[in-house]
Amino acid sequence: MTLTFEEAIDQSQALLDALEADNLTPEALQTQVARLVASENGARGFFVTYLTSDSAGADQPGPELLRALAGAPEIVGELLVKNLAMSSAMAVFHRRQGDDGAAQGSLRVKTRTQYLIQALALPNLDAKIRQLQTSLQDGAGKYGDFLTRWGYDAEQKRAIEAALADLTKDDSPLSKGG
Numbered sequence: 001m002t003l004t005f006e007e008a009i010d011q012s013q014a015l016l017d018a019l020e021a022d023n024l025t026p027e028a029l030q031t032q033v034a035r036l037v038a039s040e041n042g043a044r045g046f047f048v049t050y051l052t053s054d055s056a057g058a059d060q061p062g063p064e065l066l067r068a069l070a071g072a073p074e075i076v077g078e079l080l081v082k083n084l085a086m087s088s089a090m091a092v093f094h095r096r097q098g099d100d101g102a103a104q105g106s107l108r109v110k111t112r113t114q115y116l117i118q119a120l121a122l123p124n125l126d127a128k129i130r131q132l133q134t135s136l137q138d139g140a141g142k143y144g145d146f147l148t149r150w151g152y153d154a155e156q157k158r159a160i161e162a163a164l165a166d167l168t169k170d171d172s173p174l175s176k177g178g
Contacts, residue, residue, distance in 0.1 A: 008036060008045020020055055026064040033068035043075045047083055051109045058112055066119055073122040080120075081128045082146065084113045088163040089156035110163055117167055129164055136161055 003011075015032050018024040024032075036042035050058055069076045087109035094103035117125055128142075135143035136157050152160070 003036075003039055003042045003045070005041045005045050008039075008042045009049050010045075011042075012036060012046045012049035016049060016053055016055060016058075019057065026062065029062075030064035030068045033065055034071045037069055037072040037076055040075055040079075043072065043079050047079055051083060051087075051112050052105065059115070061116065061119070066116075069116065070120055070122065073124055076120070077122045077124040077128055080113055080117050080125070081132055081143075084110060084117065084163050085132060085143075085146070085152075085160045086150070087113060088159040089150065089152050092156045092159045114163065114166060129167060133161065133164055136164075 011032075015024070015029070015036075019029060033046065036046045087106045091103050091106035091110065094100075094106055117129075131142040135141040135147055138144075139147065147157070
């Protein structure tokens with residue numbers, strides 16, 4: 001059965017609700033998240049639900065969740081890099097609109113995404129981050145179409161660059177080739 005994006009959101013929310021209510025074993029969490037992130041729609045639905053969740057548990061994911069995400073490195077890596085870019089740019093957009101609540105929500109998504117990128121240190125993440133950095137500089141490359149599609153302006157691109165730079169500092173796992 002192919003999972004739709006909407007079904008993935010619903011399943012992810014049910015999963016987070018069960019986790020919050022302490023009605024889910026760590027093993028069941030790992031199995032269900034792994035099943036979701038095995039497809040692009042499932043992973044997109046999971047991340048949109050998880051990263052925007054009001055649950056404090058989303059700030060410090062456990063080892064079972066990290067293992068589940070690591071099981072689909074290509075899909076997860078791609079979405080994490082794009083989520084980092086989008087949340088960084090949206091924080092700028094919301095600040096301009098005077099919507100501090102939405103800006104804070106975008107910054108929370110950015111912080112959670114950075115944490116996952118660093119905690120997972122997937123083998124493909126370093127290359128994806130460098131490809132996005134290149135696309136930000138020249139407007140072309142792997143992420144050129146992505147950046148153009150969302151119409152990010154210079155200030156938003158600087159915010160994305162800053163979020164990426166945080167990941168490549170000397171104390172980051174990614175700076176060590178992770």
